[in-house]
Amino acid sequence: MQSASKNQETTPFWLSVLGLLGWIVLCFAAAGVGSAFTTPQIDTWYAGLEKPSFNPPNWVFGPVWSTLYLMMAIAVWLVWKNAGWTTAPHSLGVWCFQLLLNTTWSVIFFGLENPELAALEIVVLWGAILITIGAFWRHDRVAALLMVPYLLWVSYAAVLNFSIAALN
Secondary structure (H helix, E strand, O other): OHHHHHHHHHOOHHHHHHHHHHHHHHHHHHHHHHHHHHHHHHOOOHHHOOOOOOOOOHHHHHHHHHHHHHHHHHHHHHHHHHOHHHHOHHHHHHHHHHHHHHHHHHHHHHHOOOHHHHHHHHHHHHHHHHHHHHHHHOOOHHHHHHOHHHHHHHHHHHHHHHHHHHHO
16 A cells, blocks of 8 residues: 555646546446447337346436446546556456446447347456456555445346346
8 A cells, every 4th residue: 555655646636637537538438339339229129128027217227327437437546546557457457357348248238139148248247347346445445345336236237137138
């Protein structure tokens, strides 16, 4: 943790703010890519799928994901700001990998219309999020805790995904 505070002291405020904005842009760019595959399918292919009784209404997903992406951005920013790429390359790298997996899930589930493959992919995503939380814990506990709601939502999404795959 000494190197984390040293990095924090040497990071100018303006760079810290730019860093936060950069992480937010990255998260919402990933959300935008995922949404590009999701939105066209909501009222067509997805609407025709058999869904479990615990499937939420479609309007729930936007606000939940927007909140989670913002929390993910703040979490990674805290690690970046307090530890940096030189001290926490694994932590920041695994976070980037889980974000890629997050986007890939939308491509597989909605773009390829393949709930079975998406169910396998979401298991890998879940593991990557768990690894990210553990990696973040070593650098910034608030950052790790900010990722927990995301893990919980992806856990719910995994059960939903597996249920949809089984019903169809």
